[in-house]
Amino acid sequence: MLASLCFRSSLAALGVIAVFGLNSPSAISDDPAEKPAPVSEAPKIEIAILLDTSNSMDGLINQAKAQLWKIVNEFATAERDGASPELRVALYEYGKSSLAPGEGYLRQITSLTDDLDRISEELFALTTNGGDEYCGQVIAAATKGLDWSSANNDLKLIVIAGNEPFTQGSVDYKVACKAAIAKGVIINTIFCGPEEEGIRTSWKDGAVLADGTYSHIDQNQAVATINTPYDKELSALSGNLNKTYVAFGAKKQRQRFLQNQEAQDSNAALAAPAAAAERAQFKAGGLYDNSARDLVDAIDKNKVRLDELKAEELPEELKGKSTEEQKEVLAKKAAERAKIQARIQELSKQRNEYVAGERKRLAEDGEENSLEGALSTTLRRQAESRGFQFSE
Numbered sequence: 001m002l003a004s005l006c007f008r009s010s011l012a013a014l015g016v017i018a019v020f021g022l023n024s025p026s027a028i029s030d031d032p033a034e035k036p037a038p039v040s041e042a043p044k045i046e047i048a049i050l051l052d053t054s055n056s057m058d059g060l061i062n063q064a065k066a067q068l069w070k071i072v073n074e075f076a077t078a079e080r081d082g083a084s085p086e087l088r089v090a091l092y093e094y095g096k097s098s099l100a101p102g103e104g105y106l107r108q109i110t111s112l113t114d115d116l117d118r119i120s121e122e123l124f125a126l127t128t129n130g131g132d133e134y135c136g137q138v139i140a141a142a143t144k145g146l147d148w149s150s151a152n153n154d155l156k157l158i159v160i161a162g163n164e165p166f167t168q169g170s171v172d173y174k175v176a177c178k179a180a181i182a183k184g185v186i187i188n189t190i191f192c193g194p195e196e197e198g199i200r201t202s203w204k205d206g207a208v209l210a211d212g213t214y215s216h217i218d219q220n221q222a223v224a225t226i227n228t229p230y231d232k233e234l235s236a237l238s239g240n241l242n243k244t245y246v247a248f249g250a251k252k253q254r255q256r257f258l259q260n261q262e263a264q265d266s267n268a269a270l271a272a273p274a275a276a277a278e279r280a281q282f283k284a285g286g287l288y289d290n291s292a293r294d295l296v297d298a299i300d301k302n303k304v305r306l307d308e309l310k311a312e313e314l315p316e317e318l319k320g321k322s323t324e325e326q327k328e329v330l331a332k333k334a335a336e337r338a339k340i341q342a343r344i345q346e347l348s349k350q351r352n353e354y355v356a357g358e359r360k361r362l363a364e365d366g367e368e369n370s371l372e373g374a375l376s377t378t379l380r381r382q383a384e385s386r387g388f389q390f391s392e
Contacts, residue, residue: 041151042083042084042085042086043080043081043083043085043086043151043153043154043386043387043388044085044086044087044088044149044151044154044155044156045075045078045085045086045087045088045154045155045157045383045388046087046088046089046090046112046146046148046149046154046155046156046157047087047088047089047090047157047158047159048089048090048091048092048112048142048146048157048158048159048185049064049089049090049091049092049119049159050092050093050094050138050139050142050158050159050160050161051064051091051092051093051094051126051161051162052093052094052095052133052161052162052163052164052192053093053094053095053096053126053127053128053129053131054095054096054097054128054129054130054131054133054162054163054164055128055129055130055131056128056163056192056219057095057128057162057163057192057219058128059192059218059219059220059221060161060162060192060217060219060371061123061126061128062271063217063219063221063370063371063372064123064371065120065123065124065267065271065275066225066271066272066274066275067275067370067371067372068116068119068120068123068275069120069268069275069278069279069281069282070274070275070278070372070376071371071372071375071376071379072087072089072116072282072287073278073281073282073285074375074376074379074380075087075287075379075383076281076282076285076286076287077390077391078383078388078389078390079388079389079390079391080153080386080387080388080389081387084286084287085155085287085388086114086289087114087116087287087289088112088113088114089110089112089113089116089119090108090110090111090112090113090142090146091108091109091110091119091122091123092106092107092108092109092138092141092142093106093107093109093126094106094107094133094134094135094137094138094162095131095132095133095134095162095164096127096128096129096130096131097129097130097131097132098129098131099131101132104134104137104138104141104169104170104171105131105132105133105134106134106137106138106141108141108142108145109122110122111146111147112146112147112148114289114290114292115290115292115293116282116287116288117257117260117261117264118260120264120267120268120279121260121263121264121267124267132168132169133162133163133164133168133169134168134169134170134171135160135162135164135166135167135168135169135173135176135206136166136167136168136169136171136172136173136174136175136176136177137169137170137171137176138160139158139160139171139173139176139177139180139187139206140171140175140176140179142158142180143158143176143179143180143183143185148183148184148185152184153386153387154184154386155186155382155383155386155388156183156184156185156186157185157186157187157188157212157379157382158180158185158186158187158188158210158212159187159188159190159375160187160188160189160190160206161189161190161191161192161217161219161371162190162191162192163191163192163193163219164201165201165202166189166201166202166203166205166206167201167202173202173205173206174205174209177206177209177210178209178210180210181209181210181211185210186210186211186212186382187206187207187209187210187211187212188207188212188213188214188215188375188378188382189203189204189206189207189212189213189214189215190203190214190215190216190217190371190374190375191203191204191214191215191216191217192216192217192218192219193216193218193219194216195216198214198216199214203216212382213378213382215374215375215378216374217370217371217373217374218370219371221370225272225273225274226274226354226355226358226359227273227274228274228277228351228354228355229354230277230347230348230350230351230354231273231274231276231277231351233347234276234277234280234281234344234347234348234351235265235269235273235276235277235280237280237340237343237344237347238265238276238279238280238283238344239262239265240340241280241283241284241337241340241341241344242258242261242262242265243336244296244333244334244336244337244340245257245258245261245290245293245294245296245333246294246295246296246315246317246318246329246330246333247293247294247295247315248293248294248295248298248304248309248313248314248315249293249313250312250313251312253293254293254315257290257293257294264279265279274355277348277351280344280348281344281345281348281351283341283344284340284341284342284344284345284348285341285345289301291303295315295318295330296330296333296334296337299330300334306323306326306327307323317329
């Protein structure tokens with residue numbers, strides 16, 4: 001059964017080929033009498049990102065674009081009780097004058113989703129203009145408006161960044177922060193400006209009230225990029241990986257998924273060569289879960305059965321084929337994906353060692369005062385407080 005396989009971050013390329021057996025299409029079962037094995041509840045990591053999109057925040061948005069994949073890669077090796085987590089991210093913007101004043105100049109851009117390509121797409125679509133920044137109101141909106149996990153030991157985080165006093169607006173930030181932590185949602189605050197100013201304007205207090213961490217960054221600091229000898233091949237492999245995806249569902253849905261996957265590769269490359277390499281690393285790991293959109297992932301996770309899909313939900317490459325032929329196509333795609341992922345993981349390990357060495361060499365210039373720098377240690381520590389462990 002494909003359910004017995006894992007061609008995610010821990011998978012070796014040759015292993016999946018042996019287990020699948022390219023000459024054995026029956027590795028993917030469609031026996032109506034055979035029910036998918038029950039899938040145990042995976043631990044969850046849920047993060048709501050709340051970004052100030054008022055006039056002065058272009059630098060913050062640019063940092064988020066460039067460092068998204070580096071940030072989510074912090075969880076790439078996370079496990080709890082031997083199980084990899086499900087990662088879901090939500091995105092809000094607040095403080096822009098074009099947003100509805102009656103709703104506190106805020107907008108939920110996405111709900112909590114495992115579609116990180118969509119998060120990237122929406123980040124690159126953000127624009128800024130002047131407005132009023134109501135931190136308490138956007139925190140309350142995210143706390144109440146998202147379908148957070150009800151499990152106490154799942155990691156639930158709000159990360160809010162901005163540069164105006166935390167006290168603005170009709171919703172008391174103290175009430176909002178206490179309501180969040182009462183729901184098990186930790187709040188990390190990031191003030192864009194001098195540390196003391198953020199403390200004086202209550203950004204630190206907001207984090208303290210919700211068991212979080214206060215940080216300050218220079219949102220206009222150019223993101224330090226370390227180019228490596230591995231970036232070019234990682235970018236090419238990321239593109240090759242896209243060819244192993246077999247989209248299913250309505251035709252427009254299939255087209256959107258595949259097109260957006262390529263578009264976010266391009267966006268990452270435009271943001272920085274390092275961002276493209278970090279995205280490739282993320283795509284080769286278990287957190288890049290497209291089981292709602294891709295048949296290879298979906299069958300691996302027992303989310304769908306081939307015999308239950310309508311003809312119009314199948315991609316062109318599977319239409320007109322027998323079930324056995326469909327199984328063979330998917331088995332080959334899975335094996336090809338595993339081989340590419342294994343190479344990406346190998347290169348990423350070498351790249352990470354190279355980057356660590358360069359950062360150490362440049363340490364005399366001071367720690368990078370950026371979004372990713374503010375979050376990397378904090379996120380790991382908070383995940384560990386919920387029982388997650390990390391392997392290097």
